[in-house]
Amino acid sequence: MKAALQSRLFAPLVSTAGWGGRATRAEVNLDVIAANVRELRRLVQPALLLVVAKADGYGHGSVPVARAALEAGADRIGVYTVDEAVALRLAGILAPVLVFGPFTRAEAGLIWDHDLTPMISSYEGALALQEHSRGRKLRYHVKIDTGLTRAGVEPENLLPLVAKLSTFSALEREGVFTHFARADEKAKHSTLSQFENFRQAVQRLEEAGYSFPLRHAANSSAILDLPETYLDMVRTGIGVYGYYPSGEVGRTVPLRPALSLVSNISRIHKVAKGTGVGYGHEFVCEHEASIALVPIGYGDGLPRTFGLTNGSVLVNGRPAPVVGRVSMDQITVDVSKAGKVHMGDPVTLIGDQDGTVQTADDVARQTSTISYDILTGLLPRVPRLYVRDGRIVGVRRYLPSEPTPLGDESAQA
Ligand SMILES: Cc1ncc(COP(=O)(O)O)c(C=O)c1O
Structure with missing residues (x-):
């Protein structure tokens, strides 16, 4: 997690939840x-x-x-x-x-x-x-x-x-x-x-x-x-996307991450002490808690270990812990200490939220992998929104096509 000092690392986010598609999205500048x-x-x-x-x-x-x-x-x-x-x-x-x-x-x-x-x-x-x-x-x-x-x-x-x-x-x-x-x-x-x-x-x-x-x-x-x-x-490769390959190489040129991964809270549960959260009840609340549901999971490319280690997302401009197992489609976040939190509030997995930054390197550290793996792991279900000159100029949505018969030229051309 980086301090507000470095908050100009990411370009400002352009899209809002009302962009015209799924709340969970990757914005590529x-x-x-x-x-x-x-x-x-x-x-x-x-x-x-x-x-x-x-x-x-x-x-x-x-x-x-x-x-x-x-x-x-x-x-x-x-x-x-x-x-x-x-x-x-x-x-x-x-x-x-x-x-x-x-x-x-x-x-x-x-x-x-x-x-x-x-x-x-x-x-x-x-x-x-x-x-x-x-x-x-x-x-x-x-x-x-x-x-x-x-x-x-x-x-x-x-x-x-x-x-x-x-x-x-x-x-x-x-x-x-x-x-x-x-x-x-x-x-x-x-x-x-x-x-x-x-x-x-x-x-x-x-x-x-x-x-x-x-x-x-x-x-x-x-x-x-x-x-x-x-x-x-x-x-x-990785330099173009704004990351240094490791913590051991020189910061010879300034590079900025091009991709932000964001979503919005889809539900908030108020739960009592002792409540089990998610599959296997791997996390049990030690006190009364507010648990926010965020519609992104391993079916979108998030590592399953994210919830079981020390994964966090940004809510209200500060880190909030991911608790319980990552499901295929969603994660649960303990927002008890995140201040006032409402349905629809923005959630940042990679990017800048009010000056607090979480990079793909941070997510990689939280899940014992490298930024390369986090970024290439993002699956087609996550819409990609492309930004130029401060506005969205293109969107790539989830559009699976019919398999084409083997040998059909149109499958190759
Ligand atoms: C042959 C080859 N060259 C260059 C690269 C780029 O590496 P990097 O992303 O570390 O710049 C790769 C990536 O694995 C590669 O396979």
């Missing part, structure tokens, strides 16, 4: 996204800036985030799945989109159809792309596993792989990259050792005649702490 992009861009220039908009733009909405980021000077977008990339193309986003994740043979066709930039780390992946070729060149990036022990080709297998890929007429080298395991920690020896592995691997490629115009390694943590890792391009 696209001007804040743009400002964060500009700050990061200024820091890393002349390196290119790739904005990571995977997992629905870290829960903010990948399409509006990508658009706002590109308008603010981002050069490229990165996602994990082919479908995430196709969604951007269908929304009319023409900038290069790098797909970090693996793709199936069927998805190789989609990569061509939508002119996506695949990550390649195996011969099989490259072969699938070559077989689906459309009579032009497709740019690709090779990922090297320099120590995260996750995706990517091992440095010892890199040269033979790139040599093979270079025989494929349809493929064109564009990028070579790696991803850090521990850049968000204060001690940087592991990251610098990964970076050195990367540098050497790239040098061996160059000596063998395989150059890549875009070498990239830095994520948000490295952007903030390690300028020597910028190379030709950096990849920032």
Whole structure:
């Protein structure tokens, strides 16, 4: 919980309960996204800036985030799945989109159809792309596993792989990259050792005649702490959304959270001492209490642990404890010490209420996780309201569609 001093961390909330939909909502300020992009861009220039908009733009909405980021000077977008990339193309986003994740043979066709930039780390992946070729060149990036022990080709297998890929007429080298395991920690020896592995691997490629115009390694943590890792391009995710990756990285540029998660009280119970609250009566009132019901639950993406640890929400500009289990659709909040509380009063889960701030980092701390998890965990049932110039310019509501038959082109295009 931060003091009122920092209350300008969040842009003022624009929507009220009367906005025209569900009380529970996430308000995403696209001007804040743009400002964060500009700050990061200024820091890393002349390196290119790739904005990571995977997992629905870290829960903010990948399409509006990508658009706002590109308008603010981002050069490229990165996602994990082919479908995430196709969604951007269908929304009319023409900038290069790098797909970090693996793709199936069927998805190789989609990569061509939508002119996506695949990550390649195996011969099989490259072969699938070559077989689906459309009579032009497709740019690709090779990922090297320099120590995260996750995706990517091992440095010892890199040269033979790139040599093979270079025989494929349809493929064109564009990028070579790696991803850090521990850049968000204060001690940087592991990251610098990964970076050195990367540098050497790239040098061996160059000596063998395989150059890549875009070498990239830095994520948000490295952007903030390690300028020597910028190379030709950096990849920032969490910074764009306004969060520092951990408490151990430098606050090198000012970043502001772009998303507020708010709701309104839907009921108030006056209950006697000894009353059990919620499933399992996990919480029993030790004294007479006022329990407020707030219509948000784990079906909206709130961690179930929120009610069982020391989770709180803001009511009347101060923290009030979440008590009892988080249900699928609602939480119960002890507002006995929150002053005068009425039905319909605003509740802030993430954001600023009368100068008191609760961030996704605070919620993450309360639920033993990280801001990334809290933000990407927000489910489609939470409407996203988009703000620009102090007014709501778009709304994304819960609109599930019928499943389309497998193989139906309209399902893919
Ligand atoms: C390959 C890759 N690059 C960059 C990022 C961005 O990381 P961050 O959100 O910490 O900036 C991610 C996110 O996990 C990633 O998978």
